[in-house]
Amino acid sequence: MSQPTLLVADDHPLFRAAMLHVLRERFTQYATLEAASAAAVSSTLQAHPQVELVLLDLTMPGVRGFSTLLHVRGEYPHIPVAIISSNDHPRVIRRAQQFGAAGFIPKSASGQDIADAVAAVLDGGSWFPPMAAERSQADADLAARLAQLTPQQFRVLLCLADGLLNKQIAHELGLAENTVKVHVTAILKKLGCYTRTQAAVLVKSLENDQEA
Incomplete structure (x- = not known):
C-alpha cells in the first residue's frame, strides 16, 4: 500500500x-x-x-x-x-x-x-484562527450554486471566465465542441445565469478582494 x-x-x-x-x-x-x-x-x-x-x-x-x-x-x-x-x-x-x-x-x-x-x-476536524467576520449569506449561496457543477463543468466555467470561446475550450480540455456547448448550457442553468458574462462575474467574485 x-x-x-x-x-x-x-x-x-x-x-x-x-x-x-x-x-x-x-x-x-x-x-x-x-x-x-x-x-x-x-x-x-x-x-x-x-x-x-x-x-x-x-x-x-x-x-x-x-x-x-x-x-x-x-x-x-x-x-x-x-x-x-x-x-x-x-x-x-x-x-x-x-x-x-x-x-x-x-x-x-x-x-x-x-x-x-x-x-x-x-484527525477529521478543522482548524481556523479566531474570526471576527460574520458568515456571508451571499458566499453561502454562491458555494451552494457552484457545488451543483460537476468537476468537468467547473473546468469549463473557469475557461469561460478567461473569455475563451467554445472552440478554444474544446481544444483546452480535449472535448468535442458540441460537448462544451452542452456543458455551458448546463452551467448557466445551474448558476442561474443568462449569459457567459454573468457566469464569469461569479468566478471573479471568488477572488480575494480583501487586504490583509
Missing part, C-alpha cells in the same frame, strides 16, 4: 521548504509532495491517490482566488484542504471556511501552530 502523503502547494520555494520541514519533523509516517501551480496540483493529485491532505496557497500561478479550493473539493471530496495564506483578513478566513476548506493557516503562524492545524485536519 502506498504511504499516506501530504501535498504542499505554494509557489514560494522558501516557504514551501519551511512547511515541508515542519511536516517531516512532526508527521514522520507521511510522505510529502510539493506543487508550485494550480496545474501542478491537479496533475499531482491525479498521479498520487494516496494524498490525504492538501495545503493550498491562494496566490499561486493559475489560482483564481478560491477557484482551486472549489475545484479540488469537487474533484476529490474525500481529500481535506487547508488554506495557507499571508492574507489572514477575517473575511478571507471566513470565505475559505464557507467554500469548503477544513482549515486556514496564516503564513505568520509558528511551526507549532502549523503542526497543530495539520494534526487537527488529519
